[in-house]
Amino acid sequence: MTKNFFNNKSFKIFKKGEKYIPGLVQTFAKNPFQFSFGFSPIFLNKGKGCYVSDINGNKLIDTIMGIGPLILGYNNKIINKAIKSQINKGIIFSLTNPQEVELAEILNRETKFDMFKFSKTGADVTSAAIRLSRAYNGREKILSCGYHGWHDWSAASLKRNNGIPKYSKKIIQKFEYNNLKDFLNKVDNKTAAVIMEPIIFEKPNLKFLKTIRQITRQKKIVLIFDEMWTGFRLDIGGASKILNIKPDLVCYSKAIANGMPISVLGGSKKIMNLLDKDVFFYTTFGAETLSISSAIATIKLLKRDKVLQKINSRGENLIKNINKLINKHNVTSVSIQGYGSRFRFILNDKKNILKTFMHEQYLKNNILWNGIITLSYSHKNKELKKIIDATDKILKKISKHSLSELNYQIKGKLIKSRPL
Ligand SMILES: Cc1ncc(COP(=O)(O)O)c(C=O)c1O
Structure with a gap:
């Protein structure tokens, strides 16, 4: 029927x-x-x-x-309990809340990145990562592999890209996954950041990824792994942990809080600390506590039950x-x-x-x-x-x-x- x-x-x-x-x-x-x-x-x-x-x-x-x-x-019971218990205490506060520190400490332990900032969407943190990269090395060009969100710099490379300044379209170039030649043809000393999904669907070619890591390090280009899908899904530490290749910055969202809206930017101290100097990345709901408590409860459960x-x-x-x-x-x-x-x-x-x-x-x-x-x-x-x-x-x-x-x-x- x-x-x-x-x-x-x-x-x-x-x-x-x-x-x-x-x-x-x-x-x-x-x-x-x-x-x-x-x-x-x-x-x-x-x-x-x-x-x-x-x-x-x-x-x-x-x-x-x-x-x-x-x-x-x-509708997971343990996550619901964490969210409900937090609702009774408060959704957002006028000063910062200790759970932000607790989550950052857990993330440091689990992912081995030094520092973290929280936001709401994947596009928020990939955009912050791009801004940080440009501030770090003073360059502007972006090489990208995969999808990274709706903001100007990223959507400039999509088919549906009306309403985006010509400059953004000129400044970003896509390279093909597992195609080292394509990457080598496009990377240069003007490149500020290489942002990529470390694994999409295709089996990763280790030589491709390791060479990208090597060249970005040599040329002082910031390597950003967009682990929106692979983080907290393939492994708690994402593809970076599985492949044993550490980028300079990492972006997580999606599975980290079992459905609550939170995204995370992580990375090395020397780059992340620029966020406390002259790189601007602040948002009202970044410290919304229901998502943070859900992320803490989700990560604990992911770990406890393997x-x-x-x-x-x-x-x-x-x-x-x-x-x-x-x-x-x-x-x-x-x-x-x-x-x-x-x-x-x-x-x-x-x-x-x-x-x-x-x-x-x-x-x-x-x-x-x-x-x-x-x-x-x-x-x-x-x-x-x-x-x-x-x-x-x-x-x-x-x-x-x-x-x-x-x-x-x-x-x-x-x-x-x-x-x-
Ligand atoms: C790999 C990847 N990066 C970034 C994003 C953008 O995340 P958001 O839609 O939360 O802004 C997505 C969204 O699907 C994604 O799959």
Whole structure:
């Protein structure tokens, strides 16, 4: 039976939302056209563990997890307790609060960076890192690899970059991940900072990363690791710890507080201390205590229960099983890339027919899927088995039909490509 994910109720709220909110959403990954419009749910309103409910009461296994933050899962008792206990004491104070120091001390112990500043969004801290780098070496050019947020300097390198001064567009250059030649062609003595996601999905080439570290050190360029995804997911100390490559500055957010809005800039004393001199980075809600207490409780739990080792090993097992199924059904248009707790499906189809088909089929199996599987501690054997069973059925169908036949079975609109 076809489930009722999209109906009059959701369409009415969608129409009202479009009237009052440009594009309806606050972040592009939630845009209804990133799903199968006319078939998929648009609004979620409840979550427990790794399950979410849409506004029509459909319960789904979530494989998106708030686009990264929910490392433990929705509505976690221990984290809720920490937040509630802090609510009773105060959300924000007129002077600084000791928990800021406690969190900084924990981060120092766990990540081995010297000093930290707290803010709200990923873009806040990547932007602060860029400003610090420029102040440190007096240069302006940025080399970037990956996505780093919506602020001018970063969005200047995206496709959707209207409203940004020409200067910002000139001053940033992208280089390709694992392409050392591309990096070497672009790095020079005018470069202030190299900012990169140390691991995205592709397996990291150690020579590529180590050479970047070596050259940035030689040329006095600040190396910034954007560990928004990998920090507190791949390892508490992020990719930098796993790879044993230490950048000068590091940026964390997403999983660090299981969904509460906090981002962290960390780094070496000699650069970070410029924030107490003439580099300006201050924000009212940087010291908001609910997020800070949630981060402390999350990190303690990640450590106590060895959560990340467990998620990543479960995820590696899931990848192994999906790869077996791809081979079993001899599907050449689908492959997997990434690490246990976050991996993507590479689909050989530019029109998004496969992606839309798979998304709808996963929904029919009560799984919310957007092409990337982001796991949490709440995804246990039961849920992983459901994902494997659904994938088996979906790959079987893909193996038996042409793209146009699959397209014919799609109920909603084809998923739109991202403007990145
Ligand atoms: C790697 C990376 N850096 C930076 C950001 C920007 O973070 P925010 O959206 O919190 O500003 C994101 C957001 O998804 C990200 O994935």
